[in-house]
Amino acid sequence: MTTExxxxxxxxxxxxxxxxxxxxxxxxxxENGNVYAEARPIDPVSHSSxxxxxxxxxxxxxxxxxxxxxxxxSLEAKGFGRNNPYCxxxxxxxxxxxxxxxxxGVDASNPQNIRTGIALRLDLSEIDPDEPGLVFRPA
Amino acid sequence: MATTRPRRLARQVSIVGAGLSQFGAYPDKSSRDLFVExxxxxxxxxxTGISATDIEAGYLGNYSADLFEHQGHTAPxxxxxxxxxxxxxxxxENACASSGSALRExxxxxxxxxxxxxxxxxxxxxxxxxxxxVTDVLASAADGLYEVPAGLTFPGIFGAIAKAHMDRYETNLxxxxxxxxxxxxxxxxxxxxxxxxxxxxxxxxxKARAEQRGETVPEWADELDFLNDARANPWxxxxxxxxDCAPITDGASCVLLVASEIAEQFTxxxxxxxxxxxxxxxxxHDADELTSLSAAKVASAQAYEMAGVGPEQIxxxxxxxxxxxxxxxxxxxxxxxxxxxxxHAVDEGRTARTGDRPINTSGGLKAKxxxxxxxxxxxxxxxxxxxxxxxxxxxxxxPNLEFGLTHNVGGTGGxxxxxxxxxx
Numbered sequence: 001m002t003t004e005x006x007x008x009x010x011x012x013x014x015x016x017x018x019x020x021x022x023x024x025x026x027x028x029x030x031e032n033g034n035v036y037a038e039a040r041p042i043d044p045v046s047h048s049s050x051x052x053x054x055x056x057x058x059x060x061x062x063x064x065x066x067x068x069x070x071x072x073x074s075l076e077a078k079g080f081g082r083n084n085p086y087c088x089x090x091x092x093x094x095x096x097x098x099x100x101x102x103x104x105g106v107d108a109s110n111p112q113n114i115r116t117g118i119a120l121r122l123d124l125s126e127i128d129p130d131e132p133g134l135v136f137r138p139a
Numbered sequence: 140m141a142t143t144r145p146r147r148l149a150r151q152v153s154i155v156g157a158g159l160s161q162f163g164a165y166p167d168k169s170s171r172d173l174f175v176e177x178x179x180x181x182x183x184x185x186x187t188g189i190s191a192t193d194i195e196a197g198y199l200g201n202y203s204a205d206l207f208e209h210q211g212h213t214a215p216x217x218x219x220x221x222x223x224x225x226x227x228x229x230x231x232e233n234a235c236a237s238s239g240s241a242l243r244e245x246x247x248x249x250x251x252x253x254x255x256x257x258x259x260x261x262x263x264x265x266x267x268x269x270x271x272x273v274t275d276v277l278a279s280a281a282d283g284l285y286e287v288p289a290g291l292t293f294p295g296i297f298g299a300i301a302k303a304h305m306d307r308y309e310t311n312l313x314x315x316x317x318x319x320x321x322x323x324x325x326x327x328x329x330x331x332x333x334x335x336x337x338x339x340x341x342x343x344x345x346k347a348r349a350e351q352r353g354e355t356v357p358e359w360a361d362e363l364d365f366l367n368d369a370r371a372n373p374w375x376x377x378x379x380x381x382x383d384c385a386p387i388t389d390g391a392s393c394v395l396l397v398a399s400e401i402a403e404q405f406t407x408x409x410x411x412x413x414x415x416x417x418x419x420x421x422x423x424h425d426a427d428e429l430t431s432l433s434a435a436k437v438a439s440a441q442a443y444e445m446a447g448v449g450p451e452q453i454x455x456x457x458x459x460x461x462x463x464x465x466x467x468x469x470x471x472x473x474x475x476x477x478x479x480x481x482x483h484a485v486d487e488g489r490t491a492r493t494g495d496r497p498i499n500t501s502g503g504l505k506a507k508x509x510x511x512x513x514x515x516x517x518x519x520x521x522x523x524x525x526x527x528x529x530x531x532x533x534x535x536x537x538p539n540l541e542f543g544l545t546h547n548v549g550g551t552g553g554x555x556x557x558x559x560x561x562x563x
Contacts, residue, residue, distance in 0.1 A: 012284040037424075038285050044421075064306065064429050066298030067377040068290065072275055075290050085374070088290040089299050090424045098424040100282075100289035111377040116306055133288030 005053055010041040016132040022124050024134075026097065028054035037099035057094050058122030060101075060136060065089025065116065067108040074131055085109060091120055091136055102126075105137035146445055148250035151399035153409035154560070156185035157520040162333040162390040162508035164266040170204050170213060171220040173391035173510075174262045178221050181393050186406040189395060191221045195254040197228035198245045200238025200261030201512040206276045208264050217262065228258075232512075234280035235461060236549030237261055238392065239515025239556030243415055245396045255401055260393030261513035273387050277511070280550040282422045294384055294462060296423055296551045298376035301464035303429035305378065308479035310467070312378055316366040317485050318463035319382045319505055325492060326502025328533035333388050333508030338362045345371065383463040388508030392516040394523070408527045413448070413542065414559035416441030420552040432552030435472035439546070439557045443474075446542070446559035450474035453559070454540040455525055456496075457518035459548040460503040466490075469546050470498060473557070492533060500525060500533050515547035515556060526562045 008014040010027055015038070018025040028035045029043035030050040037056065042049050067087050071080040080086045087103040104126050106114045119139040126135035158181025160173045168176075182189055199217055204210040214230040217223075231241040238261025245259035265273055277293045286296070304310045319338065326332040327340070336344075342365040349356045359365040366372045372380045395405070402409035418437035420426060427433050443449055450473055458473070460466035467481035475496050476484045484490055490498040501507045501521035504514055522543035524530045540562065547556045 016288075064299045064303040066291075066295045066302060066379075067374070068292060068295045068298070069374045069376065070270070070274060070292070070294070072278055072287070072290070072292055073271060076271070080290075082373070085377070086290060088295060089302075090429065100286045100291055100422070100424045102290045116302070131288065133290065 008053070010039045010051055012039060015039040019124070019127055019132050019134070020129050024056045024058050024122050026054050026056045026095070027051045035095045035097055037093060037097045059094040059139065060091040060120045060122075062103065062116050062118050062120055063090045063092045063098060065103060065111075065114060067111040087111070087114065099134060101134035101136045103137065104135050146441060148246065148445075150250045150252060152246045152249045152396055152412045153399040153402040154394050154412065154519070154523050155397050155402050155405035155409050156181045156189060156395035157523050158182070158184060158393050159331045159517060159520055160391040162331055162388050162510065164387070165389045166266065168264070168389060170201070170208060170210065170262045170264045170391070171216055173264060173389055174217045174260060174393070175220050177260060177262075177391035177393045181395060185395065187404065189405070191223045193256055194223060194226055194258045195256050196226060196245075196248055197223065197258040197260075198241040198248070199228060199230045200241035200515060201230050202232060202234055202237050202263055202280070203276055204264065206279070207267055213262070223258075233554040234549035235459070235509070235511040236515055236547045236554040236556050237512040239545070239547030240417065240549075240554065242394070242516055242519060242558070243417055243556060246412055246415055249396055249398050255398045257396045258393060259396055259516060260391060261516045262391040263510035263512040264389050265387045265510060266389050270387065280553070285424070286422055292376060293551070294376035294379050297462040297464055298379045299423060300429060300468065301378050301462070304464060304468065307430050308482065310482040312367070313363055314467065314482035314485055315378065315383050315463040316363060318460065318466045319366070320362050321485065321491050322460060322499050322503040322505040325500050325533055326506025328531065329502045329507055330531070332502045332506055333386055334502070334506045338366065338382065379462055379464070385461045385504035385509035388510040390508055390510035390513050390517070392513040392520055394516055394519060409563070410523045410526050411561045411563065412558060413561040414442035414444070414446030416445070416557040418555055420555065423551055426552070431468060431472055431478070432548065432555060434552050434555035435469060435546060435548065435557070438555040439473045442544070442557040442559045446561065448542055448559060452542050453544045454497075454537055454542055455500055455522065455535060456498050456544040456546065457501060457503070457521045458498055458546040459514070460499055460505050461509060461548065463505070465548065466498065466503065470496070473544065473546060492535060497535055500530065500535060515545070518545040518547060519558060519560065522560050526560060
């Protein structure tokens with residue numbers, strides 16, 4: 001890890017800056033090795049503040065999901081809504097932690113055909129630099 | 140590790156009065172109008188009467204008048220409009236559990252010995268914004284940095300919980316819809332409810348309207364057929380449809396809490412707060428389980444322990460059915476049914492007013508309405524009325540009714556407040 005990476009504060013601004021640079025950076029507790037997708041400055045389990053940045057592979061499985069037809073303003077602006085629902089949910093990362101993410105590349109109009117447990121990968125190309133959020137798609 | 144010693148109130152606390160505004164959509168009523176209405180309803184219902192000058196302190200649950208009405212610092216305005224100044228009043232914000240937490244503050248203020256008479260209430264004026272605006276305001280109770288950027292909305296998070304429950308157990312879409320059918324049947328009997336109609340009533344009305352207009356009359360066989368029709372009941376966040384979601388509501392609630400030793404000065408039928416519990420949970424992606432709210436389990440264990448009862452002694456419960464799946468999950472988290480058994484209990488009618496485990500006799504948030512900051516205390520009011528035998532047409536036919544429970548959730552389980560109430 002570069003000195004520049006190590007020096008960034010553990011907060012969401014850094015998390016999304018990394019993402020915009022094409023890096024999916026979580027944090028790892030140096031005391032007990034717990035990994036978190038969120039940029040937490042304190043490990044809520046070990047209570048240690050001895051954290052370091054930890055690059056995540058972007059490989060995950062789909063744990064649960066929903067397909068949303070009433071979109072918030074930010075996604076309505078991207079064309080989602082009543083006639084174009086989108087899929088979002090909880091993914092379990094290869095490294096263990098879970099995180100919320102939008103799921104692209106699935107047919108959100110037919111949610112009964114979407115299977116939990118499927119393999120996913122992080123899709124950096126879907127990330128909006130103005131409103132960055134995690135997006136995964138079937139691997 | 141936080142201490143787990145048994146929690147005890149230093150002094151017993153009772154409810155001696157309760158008031159609700161009408162729940163619904165009222166373009167001409169602001170928060171203060173709604174709260175005054177609830178207070179006046181309480182004044183009429185307190186056996187010996189109550190004046191604002193008798194109250195020593197107030198706690199007000201309000202989620203977001205700031206965003207809904209562009210009105211911050213709501214508590215002093217409510218106090219002024221009741222004529223309560225200079226009595227101290229404090230706003231408590233815990234999303235949809237705001238007034239649940241406000242009640243807890245009021246209980247502890249009396250138990251501490253500081254006050255004998257405390258007003259606790261909640262208010263929310265929501266219909267001032269269009270539906271999309273309300274969705275955005277409610278979404279702000281989720282994690283704005285890690286849930287909202289993933290496109291999760293409030294119905295979305297509960298939709299994801301529902302999908303996990305369906306994957307893990309035998310839960311299906313009809314189980315969810317049946318929760319709504321039951322709660323509307325109860326709401327029809329509640330004169331304060333936003334929707335005093337059954338789902339069947341709504342179905343028949345739509346048929347009648349189509350007939351009047353000379354349109355093809357839909358051939359729905361029954362309520363479930365109607366609810367499974369996407370034209371009548373559109374998807375919001377699959378697997379949740381419109382009728383799986385609590386409505387957007389204007390409303391207010393309040394109760395008068397007093398030290399139990401003086402309760403008889405106000406009524407000969409006080410209801411004691413036998414156990415209180417409150418716990419904190421994490422966003423769904425960090426939760427222990429995707430099919431349960433851990434805060435509800437912890438808060439209910441606290442409340443049962445303090446009251447000295449278990450779930451089997453609870454005669455009725457008002458639970459936080461912001462979405463139909465939330466009622467099923469609550470019925471399991473509270474120990475009424477084993478995990479995965481909640482949907483079957485709905486199927487078998489066990490949670491109906493006539494069942495062995497009546498849940499949401501008021502109509503729940505689904506039919507009574509969900510003015511978010513007012514809901515926690517409104518739940519307490521239903522249990523108070525049932526335990527006093529004053530629930531009118533929806534009164535439970537159970538002469539041995541002694542304990543009732545309320546379960547109030549903030550966000551997606553970030554906060555959960557559970558109370559056990561006891562007759563006498």
